[in-house]
Amino acid sequence: MTTLATSPAARLPRGPRRRRARILRNAFLLLLTGLFLAPVGWALLSAFKTPVDIIRDPLVFDPTGFTLENFLRVLRDVPIASGFLTTAIVLVLKGGMTLFFAPLAGFAFAKYEFRGKSVIFGAVLVTLMLPTIVLIIPLLLEMKELGWVDTYQALVLPGSVDAFAIFWMRQVISAVPDELLDAARVDGCSEFGIFWRVVLPVIRPGVAGLGVLTIMNIYNDFVWPVVIANSDRMATLQVVLSTLAQNITGNRIGADYATVTGELLAASSLALVPLLVLFIALQKQFIAGILAGSVKG
Amino acid sequence: MTMSTTLRARALPRARKGIFLTRTLAPYLFVLPFVAVFVAFSVYPLLFTLRLSFTNWRGIGPAEWVGLGNYSYLLTNAGFWQGLANSGALWLLIVPAQMVLAVIVAVLLNDMKLRLRGFYRVAFIVPFVTPLVAIAQIWIVLFDQNYGAINSVLGLIGIPPIGWLTTSAWAKPTLALLFLWKTTGFIVIILLSGLQAIDDTLYEAADLDGASRSRQLWSITVPLLRRTLLFSVVLQTLAVFQMFAEPFVVTQGGPYGSTTTAGLYLYDNITRADLGTGAANSFLLVILVLALSLGFVRLLRPKD
Secondary structure (H helix, E strand, C coil): CCCCCCCHHHHCCHHHHHHHHHHHHHHHHHHHHHHHHHHHHHHHHHCCCCHHHHHHCCCCCCHHHCCCHHHHHHHHHCCHHHHHHHHHHHHHHHHHHHHHHHHHHHHHHHHCCCCCHHHHHHHHHHHHHCCHHHHHHHHHHHHHHHCCCCCHHHHHCCCCCCHHHHHHHHHHHHCCCHHHHHHHHHCCCCHHHHHHHHHHHHCHHHHHHHHHHHHHHHHHCCHHHHHHCCCCCCCCHHHHHHHHHHHHHHHCCCCCHHHHHHHHHHHHHHHHHHHHHHHHHCHHHHHHHHHHHCCCC | CHHHHHHHHHHHHHHHHHHHHHHHHHHHHHHHHHHHHHHHHHHHHHHHHHHHCCECCCCCCCCCECCCHHHHHHHCCHHHHHHHHHHHHHHHHHHHHHHHHHHHHHHHHCCCCCCCHHHHHHHHHHHHHCCHHHHHHHHHHHCCCCCCHHHHHHHHCCCCCCCCCCCHHHHHHHHHHHHHHHHHHHHHHHHHHHHCCCCHHHHHHHHHCCCCHHHHHHHHHHHHCHHHHHHHHHHHHHHHHCCCHHHHHHCCCCCCCCCCCHHHHHHHHHHCCCHHHHHHHHHHHHHHHHHHHHHHHHHHCCCC
């Protein structure tokens, strides 16, 4: 691209030069996207190969030799189904709390004047800047004191009213015209009724963006769950996955490399697919969510 | 319009009287869930960490006050500095390359007439959306020295197998590649939003003046994208210095500690039940992260 001006192509007439630049540009982008998609595509396809084939010919894909062996073995040997269940429960509880309480608090910050508002909003901003890893030790000790280790409360409650979500929803709700709220008041709407029946319907696109971002964050969350939910019963999907990786790097005695590799690819594929499907279905909301989410930090 | 305003003017005093109490109280009730969670799971733990960082508590038994002992221990400890140095090295491997790549891709994708534009955009984000643990595991398999696909590809062109994850020389670049692969699409999206704010007439004027595309990139795009770029650098710097899950899953900090990042070193204090030191380490990391952010924020502030 940048060398075009001095390359021999520069001497070509304008039309062909443009076409050549366009072809080069598309070739570059196709190559790059190929590299970006390759690891995921390779894993999804390899998961259907027999363990022996995976390690013998990592680059050969023969559809006639495809098998569900790895998936069946993973479902039998690893508590991946229970990992999915735990993650689903946490998603519903924690996601539900974030999607309800964050717009509610955002509403208060955007549309009300009350004493202590700036102090409380300052707290939101401080929470936004705190690295997760700092709170890990004291939170773990707090959970031990409360007897909450390996419980849903511990997985759900810390971070359930996400500061970033409040910050974002405050911005979204600020754009809702005051006249709309006043009109509802005149009609005898209660303050909560205004939030529920006027504000929420108006900001639905913003909430949708928050929804996908929240799902992605909770589904992929790893650091806190691995510290607090280590038992087989409470391990989230990501924690179950990470124990598989430790098997492959030598902690599980007696399992051969090929078998574990097959299990690992099958398990990773199972974990990848739900989020990929969701992403492809809701691209627009995802990208809006990611963009808004980048303000964090 | 006039109808409704007069109606409202008449109705307002009466309505306000009836709901006066709730309107004053409502915002407090609305922010209460956040405040409760904040006090219970942020303020309390933070104060607890601060106190803990001045003791030698190991999780059981009585805690002994050691003053600044944990801090001076860490600041004179080679492992602590090695963690920071490893994070710094990863930063050097990741951030400059990522910014160059992301700018090129974003500029190419900003062309509305580009065919397959939607496909490219989605393809670059796919890695960002996939669960880190899943992809970290795929990395382990792909980069395996004996059976990995990467060494198979390299073998096709006659390059002997490389110990990507088993030699300290290659472990960091392999980890950096994982991070680069996973987050570049995210930076591209941020840069694209920055590019869309640039006025198209600037390029039209440059076209008329006969400026080449590369000249336009350097003289118009990059300067106007400066703030977005710096913002991206800040985000990635914070992310790299807090990097934890990638080395935790892929290398467990090895080989020979070459991928023990600052975050992983902190975690080791927990696994050794050295909680006082861990708490002090947390605060040192917070100070570093905040200092880095503030430094970058100063840079981001417009000069004029």
